[in-house]
Structure formats: C-alpha cells, structure tokens
Amino acid sequence: MAVAAYNAFTVAQSQFDRIAGLLDLDGGTRAFLREPSREYSFSIPVKMDDGRVQVFRGYRVQHNDARGPAKGGLRFHPLETLDSVKALAMWMTWKCSVADLPLGGGKGGVVCDPHNLSAAEQERVCRGWVRQVAREIGPIRDVPAPDVMTSAQHMLWMLDEYETMTGGRFPGAFTGKPVGMGGSLGRREATGYGVVYNLTEALRTLGLRTEETRASVQGFGSVGQAAIALYCELGGRVVSVACWNQKDRRAYTYRKRDGIDLEELRGCADRYGDIDLKKAKALGYEVLDGESWLCQPVEVLIPAALENQITVENVSSIPDSVRVIAEGANGPTTPEAMQELIDRGITVIPDILANAGGVTCSYFEQVQSNMNYYWTRDEVIGRLRVKMTEAFLAVADLAERKSLPFRDAAYVIAVDRVARACHDRGWI
C-alpha cells in the first residue's frame, strides 16, 4: 500500500521549493509563499427545485496578492478539494507574475456536479457563493473568472449578486463576461496570438526570420486556429495540422507541403476544429497518421491540443530541423521528454509563458471594466503583443544570462517578482 499518494498541492509546493532553491530565498519568504495567504471555506445552503435544501461546500483561496488583486478561476467540480484549489491558486500567482501583470493568484470552487443541477439551481449556487465571500472579493481585492464547468453565464449571475449587495456597478469584479456585458474583444484569439508573439521573439533570438520558417501544429481548436492565423499573417508557412476526427475516433495529420490555407481548412472543419477527411483530401491535403505532425521537417512545433503529447516514446521522432516548440496547450510535454529536448538544444517555450495570452486578455478585461471604457480589438491585440513580447524577452534574457532552461527561467522570474513585492511591502 503506497502512502505517498499524489496530491496536487504537495506537487506544487515541491515545484516551488525547487525554484526557491535556485533563487536561494530566505526561510521566511519560503514559508510565506509555500502556503496561501488566505483560505476561505464555507457552506452554501441552496434551496433545490424540489424544495429540499442542499448544502454545498465553497472555497476561495488567495495565494498571494502582493502584486495586485488576486485573479483566478472558479470551478464547479464534484470532487473539488481545498488542496487542489490551493495548488491552482499558487500556479495562478506564478502565471500572472511571469506575464508581468499587476495581479496576484487565486482560485475557488464549489463541490458540486453541475450535471446534477438544473440551471436555476446552478444560479442559486452562484449567488450563494457570492453571498458568502462578497466581502473578500471585488475589483480591488480578488477577481474570479470562469473555469472548469463554469461559464460566462455563471459570471454574470455572480456579478449581479455582487453588485446587488454592494449597491453599485462593478463590472471589474468578474471576468470572462460576454462582450457588451463588460467583456473584452479579442479574447478568443488572445491565447493563440500570445503563443505566436512568443514564438516570433524566440525565432528572432535564434536568428531566424518567421517568414523563412515552417511549422507543424497539433490541434485545430481556437488556440490552434488563432496561432496558425497570426503565424501565416507574419509570413510563416504551416505545412501540417493534426486534429481529432470524431467520426473515426482517432486523430489525423493533414499535410500540404507548400503550406496549408487556413480559410480553406476552416471551410471543411466544424466549430470544434474537427476536419472533414473527405473534403480535406479533395482539397489536396495528404492525410497522415495522427502522430505524424511531430516528424515533419519544420522549424516550429506548436502542440495546441492536449497534455502529454510529446513523450519519451515519441520525442526521438522529432526531426533535427525543429528549433522551437511553443506549448500552446497545458503540459503537452512530459518532463522526461522535456529533458531530452533541452539536451538536443531545442527551445521549448513553456506553457506558463506561451499560453499566458489568455490571462493577459483577462487582465485587460478587468482594466477596461474598471474604467468602464472598452478598447477596439486592435487596441487589445496591440497591447497583448507588447505584454507578451516583454514577458518573453525577460524570460529569454534570464535563460540566456544564467543558462537556464526556459521553463526554469520562467518560474524563477515569476517567483522572484512575487517575493520582491512581498519584501518591498515589508511583509517579509
């Protein structure tokens, strides 16, 4: 019987410990940052449709808000535990910090399975959650966003409850709202664009011009499509795209050596990026095995689908032409595979940095909501570019100067910024 069961929070802590070691943080700082600043755990009584009362457990964890109001998602999950919320809150602190956003990290959740709840009951859960923590959140304290099994609708219910309680209009209290109801333009493409802004900077540091490079992309969802759009716009050539085929229950890679045409492919895909095999073939695409996207003779790989796609088993099939891997998805590379890539001198832009476009746009939504003035899409994208470029350069600079892998460099910068803010405030 194994006792050392996997616990997300202990994993997050040990990850932090390693970075703290690299930074040589003092004991007090380590002790402070290893744990969340504040944890709220509370009961949410809800009157169900049939008249019964059911009590749900709600959480909100503010890991650190030294750099600004906490920011992080709110999850509805039947097996939510305080530990998993704590781990995710800590990760948000680092994520906001590496993108150099003036925000802290938080996370929350309700132990419930929305599949067992009617829409009306979910609304009451949302409002109940807000009633319990209204005093601890808000545009200047902690700003929740949609996460697992929560959506824009949940945010609007919560916002409404919050505004009702506080007697004002505070659209900046929640993000992830629809455009026109305090949401921001450009959110759909923000993550994909962020990946490419990082990528082009990485290519530049390697002395490569984007227009001279080829890329192979895994995933044709919103991140994949946005990344392809921007990459092509900047002159790059995407030669293959891998995506899931629901009908055949397997993935395929679609290849066109002289470059795919995004609009053409979009024309034969459904809204989830499920490309129609026959149509693609008719358009002259070669249809290859789902793993083939890895072995294309390209300079850039963009895994933008699922976690654990580049593993020790397939990492060797990545050709030597590949110079940069931009992690559009969360955790697409396993640690063992990562080590081999580092050994081979391939630049891996880690997920925490590469897909930070999403949280950056969320920050922009907060900013626009707080001043109640909304930018055009171009303004949002322009500012996103500035933010992402700066974030990348900082990480690249550190990696270069200290000969750190990108992943470590990103975490070092993130933790260092938070530690310094705490210190400057005189907390530690």
Add this chain to the structure above:
Amino acid sequence: MPERVDGPDDLVAQLRERAKELTCVYHIEEILRDHQELPDEAYLQIVDSIPPAWEFPSICSARISIDDKVFRSTGFAESVSMITAPISKHGEEVGEIAVAYESGGPSTPRHFLPEEEQLLQTIARRISEALEHQELRRLVEELEHFRTGNKVAVAAGAHRWQTVVELLQRTDQKLYARMVRKMLTYLGWHEIPGAAQLVADYGSFLEGVPTDAGENVPQPFSIAPDVTEHGTRVFGLAEKHLARGTIYNLLQRWIQEDKASFIYRTLVNLDHSLADVAEAVRRFVDLNPPDGLRVSDATAKGVQVLLVRRMITNQLEYIRAARRFLTIRDFYELINHMIIPSKSHGVIGGKAAGLLLASSIIRQCAPDHPRFARVNTPKTWHLPSDSLHYFMNYNDMEEMFEQKYKPIEEIRAEYPHIVRLFKHSRFPPEIVHGLSMALDDLGEVPIIVRSSSRLEDRFGSAFSGKYKSLFLTNQGTKQDRLAALLDAVAEVYSSLFGPDPIQYRKERDLLDVREEMGVIIQQVVGNRIGPYYLPTCAGIAFSSNEFRWSPRIERTDGLLRIVPGLGTRAVDRVSDDYPVLIAPGRPELRVNSTADEVVRYSPRRIDILNVEENRFETVEVDRFLRVYGEELPAVDRCVSIYRDGKLDRKSRLAINFERDDVVFTFEGLIGDTEFVGTIREILEVLEKELQSAVDVEFAYDGETLWLLQCRPQSKGADERPAPIPQNVSEGDIFFRGSRHISNGSVPDISHIVYVDARGYSGLSNEQEMRTVARAVGALNQVLPKRAFILVGPGRWGSRGDITQGVPVTYADISNTAMLVEVAVSGESYVPDLSFGTHFFQDLVESGIRYVPLYPDNESVFNTRFLRASHNELCDLLPDFATMDRVISVIDVAKVTAGKVLRVLLNADINQALAYLAPPRQTVNRDHPDELPVDTHHPEEFWRWRHEMAERISCSIDRDRFRVDALYIIGSVKNGNSGPASDIDLIIHHRADAEELTQMDMWLEGWSVALDELNYLRTGYRMGGLLDVHYVTDRDIAERTSFAAKIGAVTDPAELLPDAE
C-alpha cells in the same frame, strides 16, 4: 216525405241510385286515402258524404260511433227507419255506422233498398280496413322505433309488447326464436318460478344450458319444439312475473343487439375475406348513426375484439388495451384508408397496429388531458400483410419463401439480386389501383413507406428497424409518383428476405412463422423550406429511461432524443452526431451543463428531403441554418446563440443567421412551451394503458406535435431487465452493485481490465497517472471489441485533478463493453461518481454500459479473484510493464478454465451481478446484444408457478380446512408470468374463522418458501409469492368479486387438480 216512384223511369232511377252510391264510395275512398291516420274531420266528412247516396237524401242522415266518439251528419236522430253496420278491427267490434230517415218518413225498415244496405256494409268494411291498416302501420313504426331504440316511444308503447312479439312471430321467425331464447334465459337467470321447468322441457333447444347428464355423456336427444308454442309459454310466463315496461325494454334491447348479428356472422366466419369484413363494418356504421352507436357495450366490445382479431392481431396483450380504446368507428376509418385486395385475409401489421391504438388512446383520453387535443397523427394508408403474397404470386415468386432456410452466407449473397428482382416485378392491378387512390388522397406531399410486418413491434419482442422504411418526395406527375411508390413498396417487400432479419428470426426460433408484411404509407410531417421538406424537429421518446446521467433522474422520468429535421438521426444511433437528450420528468437536469458542453454535443447534421432533387439528404446544420434558418417555423424556440462562452436565446428578429453562431438546443421548446410536458403526458398515459413501457416517434412542424409511431419500448438484450440469479456461488461472483443500476446484460466478457484504486492513488505524480490512461487507450486497441470491461477507481475521464479518476478520453475506451466506476471511500463522505458524464453521450450512442459501485455492504467486489489471476499486461503491452501494479488485465477463460464473465443488470430491483459462467453455445460477436440472455426463457416463469400451484392444490388438507376447490387465475393461468409475478389462487371453502386462520398460516408457509425459491432463481424478492382469494358458496352464488371468475365466460379461473 217523398214518394218512391215506380214505372218506366224505374231503370233510370235505379241507375241514378247506383251512380249516387258509386260517387259515395269513391268519395269515402278518397277521404280514407287522404288520411293515413283518421282524424275527426275525416269521420265528419264521411258521415256527410253518406246521405246523398241514399234514395231520399233530404231526410237521410248518418252517424259513426267509434270507440268513445260519435260523429253525426246534420240532424241525425235515431228513428225506426235506421240501418246499421258494425265497424271492427281484427274481428273485434269497435263501433258502428248508422243511416236513418227522419221520423215520419218511410215508416218501415223495408224502406231501405237492399243495395243501400249493401252499400252501408261496404262503407263499414272500408273503414274497418282503414283502421286495421292504420294500426298495422303504427305497429311497424313502433317496431322500427324499437329497433332503433327511440326511447320516446318506449313509455307510450310499454303495454304493447305483445303486439311486438306477435308481429315478430308473424314477420321474422328467426328473430322471434332468438327473442324467445333470450327471454327464457333471462327468466331462468332470475329464477322465476316455472322457468326451470320450461328450461327442462326445452333445454336441449337452448345453447349452453347445463343438463343433468355427466360431462362425458351426450345430452339426451330431443326434438326441437314448435317455436311458436314454446314462445307463447315463455312470454306467458314473462307476462306473469315481469312488469310490462321491463318486457318492453328487454325486447327493445335484444332487437337492437340483434342488429349486430350480421357483423358477428361475417367476422366469426374466417372464410369471409377482409373485403367482406370491410363491407360489414361499413354497413354496420351506416346503420348506426354517427351520433352514437346504438348497440350495448357488450355487443360493441364483442364486435371490436373480433375486428381486432381479424384486422390487427391475436395477441392478448394488445386486445386487452384495444378492447377499451379502439372503437368500431376507428375500424371504419381504417378500412377507408386501406387497399384491400379482393381475397385478402391479411392484417395491418405491428407498426400500424401500434400507431392506431396509440392515437386512439390519445384521442379518447383528451377530455382528461387538454394538451392531447393538439396532438395529431399524419394521414396514413395501409396495405394488408398478405398483399405481399398476392404480389409474389402474381410474379411467380413463391419459391422465394425457401430463402430463409438457406445458409446465411447464401442469403446475404443473393439478397441484392432479390431486391432487384422485386423492383422489376409487376403489381397486381387491384393493388396498383389502390395505391393510385391512396396517392390522390395523400396529395403531393412527401411520404414515407414503412414496413409493418406481423413480427414487428409485437409486445415483448424487439423486432424493430430490421425491415426498410423509405422516404419518397412524391413530386411530379401522377405517373411518376405512382411509379416511385410502387418501386418503394417492392423494395420494402424485398427486405423480408434480407439476411439481417432472417438471422434475427433464426436466433429467436421464429423462422417457421409465416411472416407477412403489411405496408404503411404515411404523409411526412413537415414544411417546404427552399428546396427542402422537413419538420422543425423530430425524435423518439421512451417512457422508461435506461440511460440516466444523474442520480436525481428516475427511470420513470423517461428519455427524449430530439433532433432538427427528420427524426432518423434520433431513432438510430449515429456515431458522429448527437441528439439532444432530455428526461421529460426532469427537463431541467441536462446531460450537458456548461455552454461549451452543450455546444459540443449539439446536433451537427440534419436529415431532410430535397424535393427538387428528389432525394434524401444529410446536410450540415450550420450551412442549413445560414441559408434557411429564417424560414424554419418556430426556429427561435429551437436554437440558441453561442457567444463568448454563453448560450442565449434570441427572438427570430434578433437572430442573424448568417453571422451568429446558431446551435440547436431546443431550449425554448423545452422551457417556454408545453412540448416536453405533452410528450411526458403521452408517455405516461400510453404506458399506463398499454401496461408496458413504450417508445413513441414524434415530429413537430412548428405548430403541432405529430405522433408517428408507438410501440412497446424496444428492449434489446441491452435494455431488458436481466433476471439476477441468486444461487451463484460466492467464489464465482466478481462484483455486485446495488445503486443506480440500469437494465441490460453483457453476457460474454473475455477480458477484465482493472485499475486498482490503491495502486492508482499511490502513483507519485501526475505523469504516471497519464501513463495509466495511455495504457488503457492501448488496451482499447488490442483487446477484443465489446468483449472486455473496464473497472477503475472514481471518475473515468477526469480532467484537471486527475487523482479522481483515470484521465482517459473517449477514444481510450471506445471499444469496451462496459465502464465500471468503483467509488473510493473517503473518510467522511461517499464520493460522487461521474455516471460517465465526461463522455456520456458517446457512451449512449455506442451502447457502452455504465455501472457505478459504491463501497457499502451490499456491493461485493472480489479482489481475491483479481489478485489470484495472472496479469496479462506485461505480455500484451511490454511498454507499459511498469504499470502492472496498477493495471491488471485478466483473460477470464485462461484463469477459469474456459469460463466467461457475465454481467447482468436489473433496474427493476436495482441490482447488478457480474459472475463467472460457462460460455453460451452460440456466440455472435457482431451482434452480442441480440442473443437471448442466459437460459431464462419467459416460459419458465409460468410453468414453474403453475406446477407449484398444482402441488399446493394436491397437498392442501381439504378435510381439515374444509376446502371444496382451488382455482388459479391471472398471469400463471394465462401463461404470461414474469420473474416478479405472483401466483393468484382462489380457494373455495366452507371453513370457519378458526380453520381459516390455520389455512392462512399453512399457505403463508408456502408463500414464503416459494418466494425464496423464486428469489434464488431470479433475484426478485416479493415478500411472498402467493396471492390468495377466499370465496364461499354464497360468493359463488352471488358472483361477488373473485367468485365471478369461476366459470366466467371469458378468462375463467382454472380448476386445479385434487390429490386424487
């Protein structure tokens, strides 16, 4: 006083007198002819017209006395000079007519001429005749009133029942004889003194009257007595003991009922063809005005049941419901929409039968369910089942019936040829003519041609989807449309010889059944939109939900599968698309809760008819909506707009179909209309009345809900409650489940993939957990499809915090037969299981079963078996050898010397059982779900019960408890018991209270013991298997409650044998 003149003018005078007489006779004749009834004026006119005919009109006057009335001509007074003539009716004097001369006139009676006396007699006779005629006419009319049940006449005519009888006797001897028989039965039944003697005298003349002879001795021969004499005695007795009104009413009712006799005679005689039946029904309905059938309930029921037998089915379950709901008028409508070959003896087939009954139930229940008033059924025409034979006979294709005995490979190989052959054959002219008529009636709207075979949709047999259904756009010239229809009918016919249905019949021992195929031709519900024709949405609804996605949903909440356009995509499981699922009892609990999920699992394609191109098409929802969304009726109730992670409903005006992200969610239909509520009500009513879970196909054209089909809920082996044997030895049990169990069975599992909860939670990092998922995905590829089960801790398919379950995607488990989630006990809480929500709809569409196991006392999980069995993982997947602590792969046959794992699920008793068992004889991997489960043939259930009832009957101490007889009724008697049926006994006894208590205890012992035995065989525990009803002599005499079952005309109790 005038003098008679004699002399030369005598002859002239005589002639003048004769002319006067003739004038009078004519005049009176006219008066009588002008009046059907003789009113007072008529008599007055007659008396006035008499004197001019006499020799001395000026002093002559006349008088008619009839009954109590007297009519006189002017100045009438009796005198010595007067002659009279009697007026009589049926030989009875009712009045007289008198002619008199004034006093002082001719003073002797001789003053009247002989001709005048003759004339008076003639007039009297004519009046008598007129009166008799009038009486007779009244009687005839009365009889007519009598036959048609005109109540108004009853009170007035009550005293005249004798006339009715007399008239019957004179005019309709057969009817008279039947009336006599009925009256005698009535008298006997009411124990009128003397009736018994009459019965004894004429006993053998009557039907069904028991005689004293023993049952194996022929009744003594006797000569049928003279009916009239017999009748006189019977009615004489009736007159003595019954009130006049009663006799009159009885006669009236019986004559009414007798009107149905011709339809009875037609229906009972199997030589009569369907056309004869149709004619009889038409005549019957014509005779009975539309404002209500004027026959007694019993008569109507009798006719209905016979019609069901002739035109629909002999199945008792169906008849039971049909008897209450299908009226003769329904059959009238049916035959008016039926193409009947002249010699046909066919029936309409299962599919048509289901719809007919369901629509009739809905219509008749409408008064209590106002929503039903808005439910419709499309216009439908029928070809009877044997028209196939006429078609084949006409083309000399009879040898085709041998096809089914050929080897299945041969059948498969020859099938395309058969289809071609059928499509090139010609139809008998009368069928062509009939179909042409049907087309004219159906009009130029698309139609669907569906099979309606006798085997399809029977209660208790799932024979659906085996035969063809073809859509026709039905456009163009009449000739083209007819050609297309004939072609489609031929193709539907040919599907009878397809390999799949034959294989299916072979497996169920139905091969030798004479399979016939009726055909339904039905209007397709929908609207013309651009080049297309389609309903706004359609689907199928099940009254019993076998795929619950939340523990808050009960089976009785039902299930709705709804898609835009034609319902084909909802009825069949389409692997790459999803219908919207709703539990009508809990419409607010959706399978998909977040907007992203809803969108992900929304319908992507739509089936429609392209009427311009004349074909059936499947088009992308997005593309369709962009162009035609605006035109789709009620579109705003069916779609939501997806934007910024949120789904919103918008009004039609606000939707921009070209730019908005429009998704079919049916949100408005569910939330704002009575649609779901109506369907739920329909399901509830149909389930109640048909005493069976049902499924219903429906379509919605934007305004009206249409019912397209109804049948007993198809229960393939994967949806039938499997009997759970309780006598499996503990060592053979792999697991038991007792919460949230659905129905079904997976009989032949060869491999078990088991992810150990401790091993999994003991993994030190997320990485390893993902490796487990990848290993499962790899096993999914190498293990035999649908012959392995996955057993794992917590929630399969976890995202995010993957400690809660193996983070597989659907692709990693797509080939499994079953997904088992074992709840890992927390310290203070019972963990939630996923119910497969991460890929619920994928599981439903691929028929993968789901079982949750909770760690409580009732669940058993045989870890010893797992530990003792060899783990094949390392051999199968060397790459994942390091995971062998966590994942076990067990080859069941290898470790158990050839056994398989059998999983039986029963939602009725909420139990699941997985145990090791010998494999069944035949295993068909292609259709594992289509084989009968185990050896539990339904017949076993009643046979055993019947045997047990006999044993009780033989062993009960009849002297001690003073028992006269034991009877069995209900399902055991009728041979349709299920695993949960009880045994209904009637005990006829003379016991006192004390003896009764003792008998009760004695039977209680049996009841409990039988229950235990039944439990061991089936897993059903009823708390006692016997349901005993005690009856006494008095009950039997008074025929109260269950005693009425003894010797009942229909469904009588069956006498159980004595020990001797």
